[in-house]
Amino acid sequence: MELLTEELKKLLISGGAHVSVKDAIADIPFELLGERPYGLPYSIWQLVEHIRIAQWDMLEFSKDGNHKSPKWPDEYWPKENAPADKNSWDKTVKQIDDDLKAFIELVEQRDLYEPIPHGSGQNILREALQIADHNAYHTAEIIVIRRLLGIWK
Template sequence: MTDFPLETINNKVPGIPHSPWFLVEHMRRAQRDIIEFINNPNYREMNWPEDYWPTAEADTYTWKQSIEGFFADRKELIRLVEDDSIDLFAPIAHAPDYTIFREIILMANRHSYHTGPLLYLKRALEG
């Protein structure tokens, strides 16, 4: 994502309904939502789909902020997984039907689902 051609971040190609910007920002928002769900006892569910997808195109600054936020949040998830003091299989205190492990797998699954179209977009838009 860091070497994506900036002039193409808002472009679409036939057969893929979203631009690179929409996919990246969607991935960032969904990942942030998972982190909030895990960590925040006062978590409020986001509205689907409006809170998960951007409504406007991005400029270079917004794109870079989204990328930085995505990777910062990913580091936070990795920290959770690598922290031996955290039982990934224990129920989340404020959401006992869920575990951190489940949320990490959910996020990995979502990222794998959206990474393919993002790579196809990059290839198609680079010509």
């Protein structure tokens, strides 16, 4: 079990074979966060805010039987292309990191296979894999946008 826990932590933090969310969003010029190149339907801001909302929802679902998920899909995606200000961006980035750390605490402390009492068969292992998969998917989209904007290494 310890090996699985350590592998999950690595997958959630560093992305494993993929770029981490943290690395994908580092050093993006603020004025480019709302750009939607080549008619793409979303901006970097919208993707990052979506990652924040979805990850927060999975964390809260995993620990709180009274949690109410946002309405899909409207409340999982921001309407605006760009953050209102630098503080909004910083707050979103910080919450992604804080929520990920809180979820990793659940991975370390809970039985990964025990069904979540208020769920319909979900467990911490499933939620960890879902967070990792979801974040990797949207991280790849962020990197594509960065490449299109000429701001990826």
